[in-house]
Amino acid sequence: MSASLVSLAGRLRRLLGSENVLDARSELVVYECDGFTVAKNAPDIAVFPRSVEDVAQIVRCCRKYDVPFLPRGAGTSLAGGCLPVGGGVMIVLTRMREILEVHLRDRYAIVEPGVVNAWLNRHLAGTGFHYAPDPSSQSACTIGGNVATNSGGPHTLKYGVTTNHVLGLEMVTSEGEIVRLGGPTEDPLGIDLVGTMVGSEGTLGIVTRIWVRLTRNPQGVRTMLAIFESVDEATQSISEIIGAGIIPAALEMMDQGIVEALEAAFHFGFPLDAEAILLIEVDGLEAGLDQQRDRITDICNQNGAREVQLATTEKERQELWKCRKRAFGAIGRLSPSFCTQDGVVPRTQLPHIFRKIREISAEHDIRIVNVFHAGDGNLHPILLFDERSPEQVHRVLEASKAILDECIACGGSVTGEHGIGVEKISYMKKLFSESDLEVMERLRSALNPHGRLSPGKMLPTAGACGMEQVHPGRRAAL
Amino acid sequence: MQNLPTTETMSPVSVADVPDMIRAAHDAKQAIYTIGGGTSLEYGVAPTRTGYALETTGLSRVVDYTPRDMTIVAEAGVRVRDLGQTLATEKQQLPIDAPRATEATIGGLVASNWSGPRRYGYGTLRDYVIGISAVDGRGVPFKGGGRVVKNVAGYDFCKLLTGSLGTLGIITQLTFKLKPQSEQAVTLLVPCEDLDVAEQVLVTLVDVPSPPAAIDLLVGTGWKELAGLSESASANLVAVRLEGSETEVSAMCDQLQAELVSASRADVLILDRIAGDSLLNSQIEFSDRGIAAGGDSTPLTAKITALPSAVTQLVARLLQYDPDCTIQAHAGTGVIIVRFAKFQASDLTTFLIGQLRPAAIRAGGGLSILSSEFEDLTSQIVWGGRVASSGLMEQIKQKFDPRGILNPGRFMFQA
Numbered sequence: 001m002s003a004s005l006v007s008l009a010g011r012l013r014r015l016l017g018s019e020n021v022l023d024a025r026s027e028l029v030v031y032e033c034d035g036f037t038v039a040k041n042a043p044d045i046a047v048f049p050r051s052v053e054d055v056a057q058i059v060r061c062c063r064k065y066d067v068p069f070l071p072r073g074a075g076t077s078l079a080g081g082c083l084p085v086g087g088g089v090m091i092v093l094t095r096m097r098e099i100l101e102v103h104l105r106d107r108y109a110i111v112e113p114g115v116v117n118a119w120l121n122r123h124l125a126g127t128g129f130h131y132a133p134d135p136s137s138q139s140a141c142t143i144g145g146n147v148a149t150n151s152g153g154p155h156t157l158k159y160g161v162t163t164n165h166v167l168g169l170e171m172v173t174s175e176g177e178i179v180r181l182g183g184p185t186e187d188p189l190g191i192d193l194v195g196t197m198v199g200s201e202g203t204l205g206i207v208t209r210i211w212v213r214l215t216r217n218p219q220g221v222r223t224m225l226a227i228f229e230s231v232d233e234a235t236q237s238i239s240e241i242i243g244a245g246i247i248p249a250a251l252e253m254m255d256q257g258i259v260e261a262l263e264a265a266f267h268f269g270f271p272l273d274a275e276a277i278l279l280i281e282v283d284g285l286e287a288g289l290d291q292q293r294d295r296i297t298d299i300c301n302q303n304g305a306r307e308v309q310l311a312t313t314e315k316e317r318q319e320l321w322k323c324r325k326r327a328f329g330a331i332g333r334l335s336p337s338f339c340t341q342d343g344v345v346p347r348t349q350l351p352h353i354f355r356k357i358r359e360i361s362a363e364h365d366i367r368i369v370n371v372f373h374a375g376d377g378n379l380h381p382i383l384l385f386d387e388r389s390p391e392q393v394h395r396v397l398e399a400s401k402a403i404l405d406e407c408i409a410c411g412g413s414v415t416g417e418h419g420i421g422v423e424k425i426s427y428m429k430k431l432f433s434e435s436d437l438e439v440m441e442r443l444r445s446a447l448n449p450h451g452r453l454s455p456g457k458m459l460p461t462a463g464a465c466g467m468e469q470v471h472p473g474r475r476a477a478l
Numbered sequence: 479m480q481n482l483p484t485t486e487t488m489s490p491v492s493v494a495d496v497p498d499m500i501r502a503a504h505d506a507k508q509a510i511y512t513i514g515g516g517t518s519l520e521y522g523v524a525p526t527r528t529g530y531a532l533e534t535t536g537l538s539r540v541v542d543y544t545p546r547d548m549t550i551v552a553e554a555g556v557r558v559r560d561l562g563q564t565l566a567t568e569k570q571q572l573p574i575d576a577p578r579a580t581e582a583t584i585g586g587l588v589a590s591n592w593s594g595p596r597r598y599g600y601g602t603l604r605d606y607v608i609g610i611s612a613v614d615g616r617g618v619p620f621k622g623g624g625r626v627v628k629n630v631a632g633y634d635f636c637k638l639l640t641g642s643l644g645t646l647g648i649i650t651q652l653t654f655k656l657k658p659q660s661e662q663a664v665t666l667l668v669p670c671e672d673l674d675v676a677e678q679v680l681v682t683l684v685d686v687p688s689p690p691a692a693i694d695l696l697v698g699t700g701w702k703e704l705a706g707l708s709e710s711a712s713a714n715l716v717a718v719r720l721e722g723s724e725t726e727v728s729a730m731c732d733q734l735q736a737e738l739v740s741a742s743r744a745d746v747l748i749l750d751r752i753a754g755d756s757l758l759n760s761q762i763e764f765s766d767r768g769i770a771a772g773g774d775s776t777p778l779t780a781k782i783t784a785l786p787s788a789v790t791q792l793v794a795r796l797l798q799y800d801p802d803c804t805i806q807a808h809a810g811t812g813v814i815i816v817r818f819a820k821f822q823a824s825d826l827t828t829f830l831i832g833q834l835r836p837a838a839i840r841a842g843g844g845l846s847i848l849s850s851e852f853e854d855l856t857s858q859i860v861w862g863g864r865v866a867s868s869g870l871m872e873q874i875k876q877k878f879d880p881r882g883i884l885n886p887g888r889f890m891f892q893a
Contacts, residue, residue: 216688
């Protein structure tokens with residue numbers, strides 16, 4: 001560590017107490033990557049602020065020493081959003097974890113960024129309200145991290161993603177100022193800085209407090225599982241359900257490969273020759289639910305469903321969800337390593353993209369299985385391989401690229417919920433024109449003028465030309 | 479319509495025309511006032527700098543509509559009503575309530591982030607704009623988002639530009655996420671003896687298991703007459719609009735009726751779809767022209783935002799100042815629109831700035847003027863003074879419009 005960094009570490013220790021500062025190499029290994037394990041680089045110093053004032057002081061110190069810095073939540077992100085490119089100071093927000101206020105009459109809560117997503121709903125149990133965004137990593141990921149990546153989840157089809165549920169933010173700017181944006185009321189005056197911050201992947205400011213919208217719990221829920229002989233029948237059913245004016249709370253699909261893995265691991269009793277399974281949930285007023293359930297069942301049957309199972313009790317519902325939630329755990333049965341992609345296509349392109357994924361799988365000789373948020377057209381193809389074989393690794397990267405290119409060609413996007421981070425920087429030029437990126441760069445330079453905050457992320461223009469990938473990511477959580 | 483100080487008018491007929499037009503204005507240091515349907519030109523500080531008008535109504539193509547994707551791509555000059563009619567052929571909707579929809583354009587709607595009563599059940603434009611193309615103050619075209627409903631690639635220009643009043647870029651094309659039209663709608667009208675009773679009714683509504691499409695507290699004799707209520711009836715009405723399938727609406731209606739009768743200790747009227755739609759239409763047009771069929775005049779229309787729990791207190795404060803004012807409070811979301819019957823110019827500082835705005839700020843929100851008969855209102859009066867984030871807004875403005883030519887002086891920040 002350079003003399004300047006040693007001096008900065010000393011200063012941060014005096015400021016925060018030595019229990020809130022790490023700078024020993026051995027202790028920093030934990031912080032060298034997030035869920036995107038391809039790229040690793042430990043920060044020089046990790047700090048654990050306990051208040052917004054701490055964060056502001058840390059940022060001012062970094063500014064003084066001209067050292068890059070970035071925020072981190074639980075580190076569950078999947079695109080390298082909290083990789084400390086170029087080292088510097090990592091501001092870990094997990095010790096700011098209070099649920100500060102809950103107001104049911106006005107339907108909002110105020111939380112600190114380190115509050116784990118699931119804690120808030122545990123806290124709200126029994127009130128009749130919940131916080132809607134439910135990324136599958138919700139038992140570990142923090143709400144601050146959800147704000148940075150604009151997280152989704154299975155139930156965002158009906159309820160919307162994080163940005164639709166964040167009313168206000170307190171943040172520390174890249175220059176160390178504390179600023180409040182929005183608050184508990186709607187339509188704050190001026191331009192929508194809250195909406196601009198959400199999903200900005202920690203490049204525009206460090207969020208220290210969040211005003212979130214609370215949603216009334218639905219009165220009832222109906223969950224069903226439809227088994228199809230072919231992927232086309234399943235995707236056609238999805239299209240018709242939405243076309244019939246029904247917006248399910250969740251609409252998830254698993255293909256034959258996933259079913260095989262689930263059967264090998266958990267013996268749910270699914271037929272191994274079925275190409276696709278849809279998990280469909282509708283919620284809302286009890287009175288309208290049976291009608292919706294029947295309509296969905298009819299649509300599935302008309303499209304050749306072999307069987308539609310209905311959960312009649314909460315226990316049965318949990319059983320149906322179990323197969324979806326355990327899908328990732330089961331993949332270990334299929335191969336030693338796997339890489340999860342995150343692409344989006346317009347819903348009507350689902351049959352097309354599936355045919356393409358099959359072709360790509362054959363062409364690159366890489367097995368690909370699918371479990372994903374079908375209702376939003378948000379794909380998560382999982383590429384199976386053995387990371388000990390450099391040749392397989394190479395084919396996985398080529399196949400991933402082919403899938404994402406096809407998503408773009410279909411009018412879609414290369415990320416629905418995982419973010420650009422460092423993983424997908426090179427795709428930004430495929431999705432956006434030079435002038436689009438130049439204007440994005442201007443937005444970043446407006447709020448992050450010296451580029452010290454989260455450098456090397458999201459945009460290809462700030463010296464980050466895109467990671468030359470030599471190794472695909474392995475872990476996944478949806 | 480407010481007269482804009484424009485010397486010439488530019489009328490692009492294609493999205494590709496816009497960058498050159500802005501570049502020319504940028505080079506000539508001329509201001510640009512973007513005009514869609516011209517329905518909310520009074521919104522914001524009155525412009526003083528002369529410049530060019532840029533009319534977007536020639537950008538009127540629907541670029542792509544794939545009903546099964548439930549998204550539509552359209553140019554900014556498409557009229558709101560026309561868009562609605564296109565969507566209605568597929569039983570879909572963009573559930574944003576816009577006054578003067580036959581004139582208003584979708585670009586203007588998004589630039590002004592307009593919303594109406596159904597924002598409670600459906601959300602606002604920030605929940606529906608999933609793709610946006612615009613041209614910044616240097617003539618550089620840019621886009622954000624895309625055509626898919628879930629997308630986190632790049633900065634969210636959809637949010638940045640929605641409600642930016644044309645000050646960061648001129649919107650040329652929009653992609654919206656859509657909703658299915660609802661099969662049935664019923665409106666419950668609850669006369670409340672006083673505002674305390676109204677608060678009881680509103681509290682009851684927070685807890686209903688399925689949120690209504692709209693919860694409006696309507697105060698003033700005009701509303702009462704419109705709803706056909708007798709002269710002796712209360713002038714505080716809570717209008718609850720339910721939308722959904724036949725089964726859902728009928729179940730919700732039965733359940734709510736009982737609860738609302740108990741909360742209000744009054745008879746609850748049920749308006750069928752036709753009567754309910756007619757009332758909704760008046761609610762949508764209210765901010766623009768009041769309640770009377772031909773429109774009624776008002777010296778000042780203001781929008782107050784506050785916590786929902788503070789709405790009735792603020793309404794009481796408004797009535798104390800002007801007992802004859804007419805109020806529409808989107809009570810579920812805490813957005814209050816007030817049309818004053820009388821308002822003295824001197825009260826702009828004493829009452830509006832001195833009392834009402836501080837009360838709104840104490841209630842968690844703020845106050846802005848939507849339109850008024852007073853001339854030369856400053857930004858301080860229209861929007862309020864600087865806020866904590868004004869500096870950040872100005873830094874962004876400087877990057878997007880370095881010469882300050884886009885709608886100069888009209889919004890809440892400098893330039």
